[in-house]
Amino acid sequence: MIHRHAIALAALLSLPVLAAADQAAPTPTAQQLLARSAAAEWRTPDPDNLLVMQLSTGRVLIELAPDFTPLHAANIRTMARAHYFDGLAIVRVQDNFVTQWDDPESDDGGDPGKQRSLGKARHTLPPEYTRPLDPKLPWTKLPDGDVYAPEVGFSEGFPVARNPASGQEWLVHCYGMVGAGRDIAPDSGNGSALYAVIGQAPRRLDRNLAVIGRVIEGMPLLSSLRRGSGPMGFYADPSKRTTIESVRLAADLPTARRPAVEVLRTDSRTFAALIEAQRNRRDAFYTVPAGKIDLCSIDIPVREAATQPRHQP
Amino acid sequence: MIHRHAIALAALLSLPVLAAADQAAPTPTAQQLLARSAAAEWRTPDPDNLLVMQLSTGRVLIELAPDFTPLHAANIRTMARAHYFDGLAIVRVQDNFVTQWDDPESDDGGDPGKQRSLGKARHTLPPEYTRPLDPKLPWTKLPDGDVYAPEVGFSEGFPVARNPASGQEWLVHCYGMVGAGRDIAPDSGNGSALYAVIGQAPRRLDRNLAVIGRVIEGMPLLSSLRRGSGPMGFYADPSKRTTIESVRLAADLPTARRPAVEVLRTDSRTFAALIEAQRNRRDAFYTVPAGKIDLCSIDIPVREAATQPRHQP
Numbered sequence: 001m002i003h004r005h006a007i008a009l010a011a012l013l014s015l016p017v018l019a020a021a022d023q024a025a026p027t028p029t030a031q032q033l034l035a036r037s038a039a040a041e042w043r044t045p046d047p048d049n050l051l052v053m054q055l056s057t058g059r060v061l062i063e064l065a066p067d068f069t070p071l072h073a074a075n076i077r078t079m080a081r082a083h084y085f086d087g088l089a090i091v092r093v094q095d096n097f098v099t100q101w102d103d104p105e106s107d108d109g110g111d112p113g114k115q116r117s118l119g120k121a122r123h124t125l126p127p128e129y130t131r132p133l134d135p136k137l138p139w140t141k142l143p144d145g146d147v148y149a150p151e152v153g154f155s156e157g158f159p160v161a162r163n164p165a166s167g168q169e170w171l172v173h174c175y176g177m178v179g180a181g182r183d184i185a186p187d188s189g190n191g192s193a194l195y196a197v198i199g200q201a202p203r204r205l206d207r208n209l210a211v212i213g214r215v216i217e218g219m220p221l222l223s224s225l226r227r228g229s230g231p232m233g234f235y236a237d238p239s240k241r242t243t244i245e246s247v248r249l250a251a252d253l254p255t256a257r258r259p260a261v262e263v264l265r266t267d268s269r270t271f272a273a274l275i276e277a278q279r280n281r282r283d284a285f286y287t288v289p290a291g292k293i294d295l296c297s298i299d300i301p302v303r304e305a306a307t308q309p310r311h312q313p
Numbered sequence: 314m315i316h317r318h319a320i321a322l323a324a325l326l327s328l329p330v331l332a333a334a335d336q337a338a339p340t341p342t343a344q345q346l347l348a349r350s351a352a353a354e355w356r357t358p359d360p361d362n363l364l365v366m367q368l369s370t371g372r373v374l375i376e377l378a379p380d381f382t383p384l385h386a387a388n389i390r391t392m393a394r395a396h397y398f399d400g401l402a403i404v405r406v407q408d409n410f411v412t413q414w415d416d417p418e419s420d421d422g423g424d425p426g427k428q429r430s431l432g433k434a435r436h437t438l439p440p441e442y443t444r445p446l447d448p449k450l451p452w453t454k455l456p457d458g459d460v461y462a463p464e465v466g467f468s469e470g471f472p473v474a475r476n477p478a479s480g481q482e483w484l485v486h487c488y489g490m491v492g493a494g495r496d497i498a499p500d501s502g503n504g505s506a507l508y509a510v511i512g513q514a515p516r517r518l519d520r521n522l523a524v525i526g527r528v529i530e531g532m533p534l535l536s537s538l539r540r541g542s543g544p545m546g547f548y549a550d551p552s553k554r555t556t557i558e559s560v561r562l563a564a565d566l567p568t569a570r571r572p573a574v575e576v577l578r579t580d581s582r583t584f585a586a587l588i589e590a591q592r593n594r595r596d597a598f599y600t601v602p603a604g605k606i607d608l609c610s611i612d613i614p615v616r617e618a619a620t621q622p623r624h625q626p
Binding site (some may be wrong): 129176291 | 406408409440442457458459460461487488489497499512513514515516517519520521532533536537538539540591594597598599600601602603605606607609610
């Protein structure tokens with residue numbers, strides 16, 4: 001029984017121990033697949049699309065998705081460059097739903113007169129909830145269907161749904177995805193109030209809000225925060241808020257201070273192998289492989305970049 | 314802009330503000346539907362199936378599912394009655410996955426010689442991963458399909474998948490569901506090591522582990538814990554563990570100290586109305602109703618019991 005939990009938990013992590021000798025061809029583990037990956041299968045996020053949000057507890061990295069929500073990406077860049085977010089706060093943590101940050105003076109109970117200026121950023125933006133389906137965008141389609149959309153898969157490192165009949169595609173509210181809060185009017189969002197999904201994918205929000213990117217590092221800093229005790233998870237006590245020290249675009253940091261991270265390309269062979277290994281896991285622990293996989297159950301691997309550039313031939 | 318966030322967030326909670334006057338027949342909110350519910354639509358969990366886990370931060374209530382995992386329920390009752398869990402700890406919190414508690418001496422790095430005795434509880438149990446499909450159990454089938462199973466719905470307050478072809482049904486690993494850790498051998502689980510799902514439903518675990526029940530109160534106490542820094546989210550530093558003060562069966566508490574909670578029946582009209590309202594939300598905020606719903610996106614309402622018994626005629 002000594003190894004009971006380590007083994008059980010390895011399986012739970014889908015990084016099971018190697019199969020027992022009586023099992024042929026066990027499914028490779030994620031670690032094994034990643035160890036075999038080629039350097040060219042990894043990409044360095046464009047520093048113009050990488051937000052570095054500094055909390056007192058650590059660093060959160062958010063990759064923007066300008067091919068899906070370009071006007072929001074531009075507005076958020078404008079705000080980050082004006083240091084708009086510095087000193088704002090995480091104002092809401094609702095269990096199994098979202099962590100949200102914005103200007104507390106813009107929330108109920110705040111003082112509109114003290115609200116921070118958006119500066120050169122736009123106050124309203126067209127609702128970038130969907131975009132015209134572009135067959136030229138990379139597309140890794142999943143084979144097992146989806147409850148909500150005709151097709152789902154990955155594009156440029158993001159979970160995406162497609163509807164060929166309507167000619168639309170959109171980013172999906174999976175765990176770790178970041179969206180822009182808004183008022184009743186569909187054009188009332190501007191990227192100054194952002195939320196990250198910290199629970200079961202709230203797919204009913206898809207096509208109703210602009211999803212602007214994905215947290216690629218630091219999700220535990222957002223997901224493990226104390227839940228707010230007020231309505232909808234707002235902090236009833238302002239002292240419970242987490243202050244945002246700063247938000248910078250990686251492109252605006254000195255090269256030496258830019259985050260050195262790489263993301264596995266979602267159109268790579270290794271990513272496809274990871275998906276297949278999770279769909280049909282055969283090893284000593286699993287008695288029944290799922291045979292299927294849901295879009296939001298798939299992690300997109302991120303790693304620290306090697307000291308030497310990996311993309312040199 | 315004053316109300317921007319309150320409104321946007323009401324919608325995010327799927328408790329939107331009342332629709333604007335120019336919208337006909339807005340979807341009722343969850344609050345409205347629950348306010349109209351009948352007393353008989355609520356049930357008081359059987360105190361023989363209700364675990365009360367006391368942490369220093371508060372109370373976690375877990376409802377056992379003896380119609381699905383009867384031997385695990387019996388073993389856990391035996392352990393709770395022997396105060397087996399008192400003084401054990403939450404040893405692992407892995408982001409977007411599980412929070413787990415057990416005897417730390419049984420984990421890697423523990424001292425098997427100091428491992429707590431299971432007393433009269435069984436050390437191994439048959440693998441209660443699925444059960445024969447019983448058409449006599451209540452069944453609220455969902456209409457929108459599922460990526461993993463032929464049919465999904467609710468039975469006796471739990472999310473359930475069914476395969477009529479194989480004649481099996483099983484509890485599903487949705488957010489808040491509780492399972493029993495085990496070793497490689499399928500019969501090596503016994504209920505002494507338990508985990509609760511704190512992220513996107515890890516459906517690949519379905520039919521591979523015994524799901525023993527559901528957290529009906531206190532999920533934030535489990536989901537907002539500091540993530541473990543060791544492999545698979547184990548706490549590398551034992552001082553970061555959360556101690557379990559006690560676990561008792563409600564039936565063993567004096568009547569006055571039993572939790573006074575009620576759970577909405579999943580075969581009630583109000584529950585069906587809640588599902589439909591979430592599938593097709595039409596109000597001032599939502600521009601596109603999802604038209605579908607995923608099993609693990611549905612909350613099962615729990616409330617404090619009224620002072621006067623509600624189930625009297």
